[in-house]
Amino acid sequence: MSKNRLEAFSDGVLAIIITIMVLELDVPEEPTLAALAPLIPVFLSYVLSFIFLGIYWNNHHHLLQAADSVDGRVLWANLHLLFWLSLVPFTTTWMGQNNFAALPVALYGVDLLLAAVAYFILVRALLSLHGQNSTLAQALDRDIKGKISLCIYVAAIPLAFLSPLLAGMLYVLVAVIWLVPDRRIENRLRR
Amino acid sequence: MSKNRLEAFSDGVLAIIITIMVLELDVPEEPTLAALAPLIPVFLSYVLSFIFLGIYWNNHHHLLQAADSVDGRVLWANLHLLFWLSLVPFTTTWMGQNNFAALPVALYGVDLLLAAVAYFILVRALLSLHGQNSTLAQALDRDIKGKISLCIYVAAIPLAFLSPLLAGMLYVLVAVIWLVPDRRIENRLRR
């Protein structure tokens, strides 16, 4: 089964998710700096989510590039990932509009955690289709970044109730870890 | 006539439909669990519709994969299907915001029924273009799932006025029936 439409559909959904978040930036009525000020936390959470969705798009791009084909299981694993990502605009806005209060910050982390788990499942589905000796398997052999991210999310979610700021900084840390695209697959493909 | 743009356009419309539903999840003002609670029925109906649209995307993917070409009739049959699917965000939100009241649950079923009929018409249009001896015709020879789905919808719609819960469970049953992608076409293509 061809992977082209899976890529096209995922690109479409990710492009929409990343763009509609900006609709949540309510345009203020007054043309003053004071009217813009309350938007700052929403804007900051928008920037963070934009980066996370960019990371997912980048990694998805690399992952599918290394894949030869997809099957029904992969299609559903991919839709499962898109489902959790589709909730990012909601959790982002809730977090921003409540000025990074504890519960919204925790829920933001839960959504990121579930998306990370879904990405992990998608990788497994692709590996089980391609076999242990495929280019894909060799390129992905140890998914260190993925495992570290899961650990950080699991730590950050309860931490949000003690210090939302620290939890938020852990989310930023995950983003920084991933900002460099997955060179492993790029290197493997080059050989 | 090439099927590429029909696939691309359908992917675009389905990606938008599946994603804009999340805009209907009104972000609550308070950062509390109590403020999230009223969103639960809207969220559940969002999950159900996400799965239905995922099923349509999957089946559409498989169907067009088996098709060689399209004509004007297929283009319009496809737009007709997209029309009914484009109403899913409306019926989903109405059902969720009214906590699965009778009329919205029935209307949700009517929309699913009309989408199923439109899919059936699209399959006929493709079959009439490809002929009875095509790969497509062999792959689709008995559309049992499609026929069962139509029967369940026809039963569920009036049932919604007696028990919206039972009707809702029938919709879930249809989703479960379809969650496994159509192996027939995959198998046929593999031979």
Place this chain on the structure above:
Amino acid sequence: MSKNRLEAFSDGVLAIIITIMVLELDVPEEPTLAALAPLIPVFLSYVLSFIFLGIYWNNHHHLLQAADSVDGRVLWANLHLLFWLSLVPFTTTWMGQNNFAALPVALYGVDLLLAAVAYFILVRALLSLHGQNSTLAQALDRDIKGKISLCIYVAAIPLAFLSPLLAGMLYVLVAVIWLVPDRRIENRLRR
């Protein structure tokens, strides 16, 4: 210059335009038929616009299928067409929410007229690029439907101030004329 991205971008914009119109169908608060009733004119105008956008997508598909390449002039002629089509959700909702009052019906026609003129300009830009002896030129030699549509719009717009119903029926007439896709190009390509 390759026509692929022009097709992909146009598909994206048309898919979004056709889908966001449904966001204008305000979900009623009550789960009753009485609450749905006021939506009927908005729904009817949505159906009409869905068909018009489907016609544009179909014709655009056929037109670009017959084209070999595009240049900067074609890109801008295409963006010009997309601009007028992007206003369709606005004019559709204004017409529907005001129950087909004179001015909104006239403005709806003005937007359709300007889109039709933009399509005409796009065809000219493609013809001037491909030359008088191209497949495209042969396929399009007399654009009777296009000319009739322009005449009907020019008649319908002032008529809207006398009888919005008659003007609306003229718009429906244009849709009916175009509902059959442009066989000329299909036939020409088949030879």
Place this chain on the structure above:
Amino acid sequence: MSKNRLEAFSDGVLAIIITIMVLELDVPEEPTLAALAPLIPVFLSYVLSFIFLGIYWNNHHHLLQAADSVDGRVLWANLHLLFWLSLVPFTTTWMGQNNFAALPVALYGVDLLLAAVAYFILVRALLSLHGQNSTLAQALDRDIKGKISLCIYVAAIPLAFLSPLLAGMLYVLVAVIWLVPDRRIENRLRR
């Protein structure tokens, strides 16, 4: 690494940005010309932003057409560009709804300036990947339009606080400069 998905994703995001701006044109309640009048500044700012986004799409199209491949740095430079463009609907609406007041006009220019800088960075990232002797490098050798645009933005932003009208006219001037697509790349590819 293939450039196809980068093009597809960028097309998706640009198509959505260009289209959702029209959602900010609030549909007036009354079917009268008087009710349309307050929308004129929002409409004018929509037209200007539509043209700017069309210019970016055109130039992006030309730029990627001349590129052979992309790497991780290019992907992020591209996402950075899309980030600033994604804020255009916000700045456009704020500027239009406040009837071209000083601060919104300045912020609109800041967003355009940052998008122009991001485009410049994207060009550098592509050049560093393709080398100084590539078709791309030859096609882009002196980016005069880009440099003039940056200068005009830098002048227009403070000017907005003295005369928003003059600043707005400078933005229009940038649009006029770019409206002709970049013939250099077209010419280079033709040879």
